Amino acid sequence: MKLVRFGAPGQEKPGLIDQDGKLRDLSALISDIDSTLLGGAGLQQLKSLDPASLPVVNGEQRFGKPVATVGKCICVGLNYADHAAESGMEVPSEPVLFAKATSSLQGSTDVVILPPGSEKSDWEVELAVVIGKEAKNVSEADAMDHVAGLSVMNDLSERAYQIEREGQWMKGKGCDTFGPMGPYLVTTDESGDGDNRKIWLEVNGKRMQDGNTNTMVYKVPFLVSYISQFMSLQPGDVISTGTPPGVGLGFNPPIYLKEGDVMRLGIEGLGEQQQVVKL
Structure with a gap:
């Protein structure tokens, strides 16, 4: 569904x-x-x-983020080995976790606005997990019983804020408009655990990221179980599970977003997004 x-x-x-x-x-x-x-x-x-x-809704419609109020958004860093390599980092022995401000979340076609002075804003297509039943110290075997469904996330990142300004990654992750989500919440009876799905992103029609969720280091059931050891996961919470290679930071020289760029991205079976970048 x-x-x-x-x-x-x-x-x-x-x-x-x-x-x-x-x-x-x-x-x-x-x-x-x-x-x-x-x-x-x-x-x-x-x-x-x-x-x-149910009544049919005719005409073109804007889709907002598929969950009305997200209590917390927990992201997983360096969860694709080839993305870790392009970032010049080792695959972590345990998942790297950070928070993304829920105020950054928005609809799948809403405009992305670069923050003041940004010169290194970057794209990251990711598989997003939406929690259904509360998860607290759950086993990996039972983890999917606590998932309502899956979605698409663009985990936009201002790299200078994230890497060059000390402290936690969340400085570069939580900017307003930096979390387009959707268009759909696809329930688990249709989406499964999201493994073995094509995941991709284009900028101005050029394919930049072209991967598959089967190369994730830590899969969805493990991540739900792992995160639930450190905090309870509540209904409507979101886990964004990491990005495949092809982010702007990984190019030589790096390529970053500028006004007028158009991002198009999607995951097999979970829908597509498109955003225009503005200042």
């Missing part, structure tokens, strides 16, 4: 995409796609619906 939130910013309604690609309105049945829905019985009830019984 592909769940979406459609409409103008701050006025999104819940919906789903049916098997024919039509947008169906869920607003008469649920108030939003949020922690209450994801953490309760509501998600299972939606799966039993006949989409044909």
Whole structure:
């Protein structure tokens, strides 16, 4: 099931995409796609619906981030060996974790605005995990029982803020508009654990990242279990699982985003995004 939130910013309604690609309105049945829905019985009830019984929404629509309120967004660094190599870093013996400000999250086609003075803003297509049932010290075998679904994330990064200005990576990760997410939340009955899916990103029509999630060092079930050792994961929380090679930092010389650039990215079965870059 592909769940979406459609409409103008701050006025999104819940919906789903049916098997024919039509947008169906869920607003008469649920108030939003949020922690209450994801953490309760509501998600299972939606799966039993006949989409044909829901009204069709016609016309082009903006899709907001597919979860209304994200409590926390935990990101995994250097989770593809070839990306670690292009970054000049070793594959870590345990996952590298950092937080991305939830205020950076936005819809999949919303404009990306470079922060003041930015000269090294970069792209990162990533597989995002959305938590359903609370996860606290869960086993790897049980981890997927706590996942509501998967989505696409563009984990944009201002490299000078991230690397050159001391301290934690999150300085370069949490800028406003630096977390386009969606277009869909694809529930696990359709998405599985996201393994062995093509993952890619283009800038101005040129393919920059072209990978597969099967080369992730640490897979989704392990990451959910691992992170739940350090903090409880709540319904609606997001884990962004790392990026394959081809980021701007990895080129010689590096290539960074500038005003007017267009990013297009996607993951097999989880949909596509597109953003225009502005100052």
